[in-house]
Amino acid sequence: MDETRRDRDTEGRAHNARPRDGLGRPLPYGTPGVERQPEGVVRAPAETVREAQRLLDAGMPFHAHEVFEDAWKSGPDAERELWRGLAQLAVGLTHAARGNTTGGARLLRRGAAAIGDFRGTDPHGIGVGGLICWAEELAGRVEAGAGATAKAGNVDAAVEAPRLRA
Known part of the structure; x- marks a missing residue:
């Protein structure tokens, strides 16, 4: 494969077939x-929720x-912000685990x-209030560079994984 070109599908859209590590970072072909x-x-x-929790627990x-993101794109409009917000929380944890404290804290917040508009409703059993508290607390620790799971500015994604269910 020519490593200087981006992978594209038959319609010319980017399709990254490069291998990735557990935090989604690209690895060499x-x-x-x-x-x-x-x-x-x-x-x-x-x-x-079940699949996302399995992946979060696995770091x-x-x-x-x-x-x-699949739920955000395929779900009902009334839940779009819920799924988008959950995707942002997961990406925030990803960035924090990669050592990007600024991006991690920003995406967690x-x-x-x-997901704030869903607080108190716990759609699909998702504990929105608990997730908001988790995200704000982790964002603060990430910015401060503190925490029992911090390693050179990184956090352990599996240890810090939130519980999605209320």
């Missing part, structure tokens, strides 16, 4: 990576973000704000 989540999967909300928030 030919390096074994973590299996990517298939794109465009339509799942029932309970299955979305793979980037992959959980892809599951939430943005995700918390996006």
Whole structure:
């Protein structure tokens, strides 16, 4: 494969076939990576939550973000902000685990704000209030560079994984 060109599908859209690590970082071609989540999967909300929680618990928030993104794109308009916000929380944890404290904290807070309108309703059993508290607390620790799971500015994504269910 020509490594100087981006992978494209038959219609010319970018399709990155490069292997990735557990935090979604690209690896050199030919390096074994973590299996990517298939794109465009339509799942029932309970299955979305279950799969995303499995990935979060495994320390793979980037992959959980892809599951939430599918729900955001395929779900009802009334829930679009919920799924988008959850995807942002997962990406915030991804950035924090990669050592990007500024981006991690910013996305954690943005995700918390996006799901704020769902506080108290716990759609699909998702504990929105608890997730908002988790995101704000983690964002503060990430910015401060503190925390039991911090390693050179990074956090352990599996240890810091939130509980999605109320």
